[in-house]
Amino acid sequence: xxxxxxxxxxxxxxxxxxxxxxxxxxxxxxxxxxxxxxxxxxxxxxxxxxxxxxxxxxxxxxxxxxxxxxxxxxxxxxxxxxxxxxxxxxxxxxxxxxxxxxxxxxxxxxxxxxxxxxxxxxxxxxxxxxxxxxxxxx
Amino acid sequence: xxxxxxxxxxxxxxxxxxxxxxxxxxxxxxxxxxxxxxxxxxxxxxxxxxxxxxxxxxxxxxxxxxxxxxxxxxxxxxxxxxxxxxxxxxxxxxxxxxxxxxxxxxxxxxxxxxxxxxxxxxxxxxxxxxxxxxxxxxxxxxxxxxxxxxxxxxxxxxxxxxxxxxxxxxxxxxxxxxxxxxxxxxxxxxxxxxxxxxxxxxxxxxxxxxxxxxxxxxxxxxxxxxxxxxxxxxxxxxxxxxxxxxxxxxxxxxxxxxxxxxxxxxxxxxxxxxxxxxxxxxxxxxxxxxxxxxxxxxxxxxxxxxxxxxxxxxxxxxxxxxxxxxxxxxxxxxxxxxxxxxxxxxxxxxxxxxxxxxxxxxxxxxxxxxxxxxxxxxxxxxxxxxx
Numbered sequence: 154x155x156x157x158x159x160x161x162x163x164x165x166x167x168x169x170x171x172x173x174x175x176x177x178x179x180x181x182x183x184x185x186x187x188x189x190x191x192x193x194x195x196x197x198x199x200x201x202x203x204x205x206x207x208x209x210x211x212x213x214x215x216x217x218x219x220x221x222x223x224x225x226x227x228x229x230x231x232x233x234x235x236x237x238x239x240x241x242x243x244x245x246x247x248x249x250x251x252x253x254x255x256x257x258x259x260x261x262x263x264x265x266x267x268x269x270x271x272x273x274x275x276x277x278x279x280x281x282x283x284x285x286x287x288x289x290x291x
Numbered sequence: 292x293x294x295x296x297x298x299x300x301x302x303x304x305x306x307x308x309x310x311x312x313x314x315x316x317x318x319x320x321x322x323x324x325x326x327x328x329x330x331x332x333x334x335x336x337x338x339x340x341x342x343x344x345x346x347x348x349x350x351x352x353x354x355x356x357x358x359x360x361x362x363x364x365x366x367x368x369x370x371x372x373x374x375x376x377x378x379x380x381x382x383x384x385x386x387x388x389x390x391x392x393x394x395x396x397x398x399x400x401x402x403x404x405x406x407x408x409x410x411x412x413x414x415x416x417x418x419x420x421x422x423x424x425x426x427x428x429x430x431x432x433x434x435x436x437x438x439x440x441x442x443x444x445x446x447x448x449x450x451x452x453x454x455x456x457x458x459x460x461x462x463x464x465x466x467x468x469x470x471x472x473x474x475x476x477x478x479x480x481x482x483x484x485x486x487x488x489x490x491x492x493x494x495x496x497x498x499x500x501x502x503x504x505x506x507x508x509x510x511x512x513x514x515x516x517x518x519x520x521x522x523x524x525x526x527x528x529x530x531x532x533x534x535x536x537x538x539x540x541x542x543x544x545x546x547x548x549x550x551x552x553x554x555x556x557x558x559x560x561x562x563x564x565x566x567x568x569x570x571x572x573x574x575x576x577x578x579x580x581x582x583x584x585x586x587x588x589x590x591x592x593x594x595x596x597x598x599x600x601x602x603x604x605x606x607x608x609x610x611x612x613x614x615x616x617x618x619x620x621x622x623x624x625x626x627x628x629x630x631x632x633x634x635x636x637x638x639x640x641x642x643x644x645x646x647x648x649x650x651x652x653x654x655x656x657x658x659x660x661x662x663x664x665x666x667x668x669x670x671x672x673x674x675x676x677x678x
Contacts, residue, residue, distance in 0.1 A: 158433055159430075159431055159433060163422065163427075163430050163431045164422065164431065165422050165423075165427035165428050165430070165431045166422045166423045166424075166427050169423055169424045169427075170424055170425075171424060171425065171427075171428060174428075193542075194542050194543070196540060196541050196542070197425050197428070198424055198425045199540075203538060203540060222447065223443040223444070223446050223447035223450070223548065224443070224446060225439050225442035225443050225445075225446055225494045225495050225496075225497075226494065226495040227433060227435075227438075227439050227442075227493075227494040227495075228491070228492045228493060228494060228495070229417075229438070229493050229494065231417045231418070231435050231436075233418070234417065234418070234430075234435060235433065235435070241433055243432060243433050243434050243439050243442075243443065243494075245443050245447075245548075247543050248543075251542045251543040252541070252542060252543075253541040253542060253543075253547060255428075255429050255432055255434055255443075256432050257432045257433045265495075268446065268447070268450045279431045282431070284428060284431050284432060285432075286432075
């Protein structure tokens with residue numbers, strides 16, 4: 154099955170630091186990293202907590218909800234990479250867990266999300282890899 | 292050897308929009324021009340610092356330039372890398388090395404040739420980045436190249452400040468006005484607001500005119516404690532310098548796209564220079580996108596928080612305004628040579644060699660470099676007088 158937005162050449166490598174995110178995403182769950190010692194929400198590639206200095210991190214499944222922190226509608230449809238034929242949205246979602254994650258919408262839509270909108274996270278598949286997406290209705 | 296380190300040479304190649312050329316050849320040409328300007332030859336150089344564009348092309352300049360470009364024994368040779376802050380950081384490194392006695396004449400060079408073949412340079416940036424890690428996730432989500440990234444920053448900034456695309460338009464129009472006095476600027480046609488708003492949208496709210504103009508070109512500067520008799524210009528002193536790398540984190544409650552207190556770097560540099568913000572005659576700010584000028588004017592404490600858009604719309608940034616910003620047209624209408632764009636213009640203005648765009652009696656310049664997603668800041672205070 155082909156993703157609505159990007160070509161399969163953009164399939165992310167799943168075997169790096171974000172492996173727990175991709176594993177959970179395949180199950181339809183959103184997993185993000187926290188500091189094991191003090192619980193601070195960490196950035197996705199952060200390996201040591203900036204609050205307490207611990208290098209012990211745990212990826213936990215969180216509620217897939219948040220709000221739109223920022224958004225852009227991309228008009229340049231990059232040849233060979235973007236298969237959509239109309240402008241698409243990229244959203245910076247602030248999760249209730251305290252994390253921020255960039256994603257596009259679950260399906261094509263001409264209605265742009267707005268900063269402050271509530272956000273529910275679902276997943277799209279890029280060449281079989283599940284990636285977080287902002288749920289939008291047709 | 293008692294003289295303070297100063298910038299005694301500047302070399303700028305033509306800024307080409309035509310495909311072709313090699314970064315190493317452009318670097319070589321820029322070095323020759325800078326040494327000629329300083330009244331020196333390669334035999335007088337004992338330090339070389341190199342700044343290459345980040346890894347999207349195989350043809351990058353590096354420390355091999357020392358061997359390939361005809362230098363003799365060097366006492367200092369480094370490839371410096373803190374993204375867009377590198378050019379300014381090179382000058383800092385050169386000054387410190389000379390003060391420490393590790394070198395006496397240091398060439399700092401950057402060259403890039405992003406325009407190759409048929410595709411646009413913007414497309415070249417979009418095609419690079421790979422599939423690994425966080426970048427891979429972002430690219431699979433449609434975040435290709437730097438324009439959508441800065442577009443997210445821009446929308447967040449405009450949301451927080453209550454600004455509008457009129458603010459961005461004002462920055463672009465000011466840069467264009469300045470560019471008209473710069474023979475090296477790539478875009479000098481007069482620009483009105485209607486033309487700005489009619490320009491092609493790349494990623495809302497950023498139009499193509501909100502984005503830097505990549506060029507194939509090179510720039511070199513010579514930092515030295517020598518005062519060669521054949522120098523074309525008086526020395527330009529580096530009276531203050533600093534870096535700040537704010538530890539912003541992407542998590543709830545923080546503005547992670549901009550801010551972070553970069554003004555602390557300016558505070559430190561001004562303290563060294565024994566100057567105040569109001570003493571700065573020209574402000575050369577790293578401006579890859581129009582919104583960055585606004586964010587940095589606020590973060591550097593040059594305008595009150597949330598007012599940069601209003602200041603821009605007042606015309607203050609344009610020729611004749613109270614806050615002379617990017618007086619060669621910056622990266623938007625001048626040329627995108629990363630940190631060399633603000634550095635070169637700062638030197639030119641302090642030398643009072645700016646011709647039609649010269650700010651009268653300019654003596655003190657702020658030069659800023661910026662790396663990552665507004666993550667790395669390096670600043671210089673340049674002055675006609677030693678501190």
